Amino acid sequence: QKGDKYELQIVRHYKQQGYKVYPKGLKEGRRDKGIDIIAYKGKEALLIQCKNWERSQVKQEHLRIFLGDCTAYIEQNQKIFAKRSVRRVFVTSCENVDYGVKKFLEENDMEYKIIPYFA
Incomplete structure (x- = not known):
């Protein structure tokens, strides 16, 4: 339920x-x-994953899975995304970023946003 509330918060944000x-x-x-x-805005499309984690730290494997999910989704929906600029955005409330996450973000086309959860 806390995850759903966070997703609604991020929906409002965008x-x-x-x-x-x-x-x-x-x-x-x-x-x-x-x-x-x-x-969606204009020719831009954002694929967003939300993680409302306070204690759990985001790991490189979470980003890797999301990147794979995005790739598969874009391939399955080519008509929707063919003429759009697609951005992959991983949004989390967790402020702890480990070295593996930083390296992964440097090497891959993904945005990482920290947006605190407002209960």
Whole structure:
């Protein structure tokens, strides 16, 4: 439930920035294929994964899985994304970033945002 509230917070965050937002995780549950939110603005599309973790640290494997999920989703939905610039965005409330995460982000096309959870 805390995860759902965080996803709603992130949905509002992107709506305030002018994006049309589809809350994929909230609507599709476990069938979301690893993508919680899809946001569109102009020719831009964001594939967003949300993790509301206070104590757990994001590990490189979490980013690797998300990147794979995004690649598969884009391939399965080529018509939707063919003429769009797609950005992969991993959003978390956890401020601890380990070395493996930093290295992975340097080497891969992914954004990493820390957005605190407001209960």
